[in-house]
Amino acid sequence: MSDDVLLRATDIVKSFTSRGKKLGARSVATAVNGVSLEVRRGETLGIVGESGCGKSTLARCLVQLLPVTSGTVEFNGATLTGLSRRQMRPHRREMQLVFQDPYASLNPRRTVGDIVADPMRINKVGTEAEIGERVRELFATVGLDPASLRRYPHEFSGGQRQRIGIARSLSLNPSLVVADEPVSALDVSVQAQVLNLMADLQETFKLTYLFIAHDLGVVRHVSDRVGVMYLGEIVELGEAEVLYEKPLHPYTEALLSVVPELNDTDAPRRERILISGDVPDPSDRPTGCAFHPRCPVATAVCRTDKPAFVELRTGRFVACHHPRNLDA
Ligand SMILES: Nc1ncnc2c1ncn2[C@@H]1O[C@H](COP(=O)(O)OP(=O)(O)OP(=O)(O)O)[C@@H](O)[C@H]1O
Numbered sequence: 001m002s003d004d005v006l007l008r009a010t011d012i013v014k015s016f017t018s019r020g021k022k023l024g025a026r027s028v029a030t031a032v033n034g035v036s037l038e039v040r041r042g043e044t045l046g047i048v049g050e051s052g053c054g055k056s057t058l059a060r061c062l063v064q065l066l067p068v069t070s071g072t073v074e075f076n077g078a079t080l081t082g083l084s085r086r087q088m089r090p091h092r093r094e095m096q097l098v099f100q101d102p103y104a105s106l107n108p109r110r111t112v113g114d115i116v117a118d119p120m121r122i123n124k125v126g127t128e129a130e131i132g133e134r135v136r137e138l139f140a141t142v143g144l145d146p147a148s149l150r151r152y153p154h155e156f157s158g159g160q161r162q163r164i165g166i167a168r169s170l171s172l173n174p175s176l177v178v179a180d181e182p183v184s185a186l187d188v189s190v191q192a193q194v195l196n197l198m199a200d201l202q203e204t205f206k207l208t209y210l211f212i213a214h215d216l217g218v219v220r221h222v223s224d225r226v227g228v229m230y231l232g233e234i235v236e237l238g239e240a241e242v243l244y245e246k247p248l249h250p251y252t253e254a255l256l257s258v259v260p261e262l263n264d265t266d267a268p269r270r271e272r273i274l275i276s277g278d279v280p281d282p283s284d285r286p287t288g289c290a291f292h293p294r295c296p297v298a299t300a301v302c303r304t305d306k307p308a309f310v311e312l313r314t315g316r317f318v319a320c321h322h323p324r325n326l327d328a
């Protein structure tokens, strides 16, 4: 693994088996269906896709909160998949998750000071006095009043709670922070504050981010590169600026066309492309290209042949039989 790659995922598959409605019937939902990606040191890799496309499942597989069905995760030169809990412990500190919902992810019965201190207590990284000092420091770092650390989560606003979640994620000095829709539950004005805070922290602590969102508007400003997920697969990956300017996949193009803030500039307005229907059920995956039933440019080959995920231009990967904007 080259030195500038912090995390590499190869062919990650995660399936869930559930009982069907009929007696004895079982259905297998493949939430993540063969994802490969690299996260480079110091960068922010954004992952975008509609609700249900497998973003949270992928995030949990990468940080080993969920065992993968198959595939490998390498982190900092070590292979994590297959490690025991004990073998995983030193790596676990290095990779932290910030959760989607700041209301549900903080234990309501613990003070926010304890919530931030707990990872340090569990990992025995100092005396109680040292940990207390570090908690006050972390509160100040994320813009919270250290005097409030004896309060409970319900006494804080959504944005403040997400700051608490971020402080907790930083308590063990991780190198990778996987942020799973960290601002989706927040008001737009508060979103900007939290995104700015995360950008500042990245610079100060040399963090690497995997940043998940369902909206291309949110990840644009924070991402160096962006991967677009559809039904458990990454269908396009590239430098953020180029991907927003000239998307290759019709799905990316459609997602971009409906982000208001990307379309109200002086640039010629993109035609709004409506994709009909919802994300299909991962236990009933369409044949060929999984996007074909909703794709405006699908042809016969898309219904039968699954397109390979290939590097069409340097650093620009896509899985599509009819990539867009190539000549432009
Ligand atoms: N523990 C589980 N058991 C069974 N199915 C699951 C489980 N976790 C997730 N799934 C299924 O896997 C698919 C992907 O779910 P996931 O939560 O990863 O999507 P997501 O992209 O994070 O969605 P959202 O944007 O709504 O958070 C969904 O169809 C979901 O129902």
Ligand SMILES: [Mg+2]
Binding pocket: 055, 056, 057, 100, 180, 181
């Ligand atoms: Mg999710």
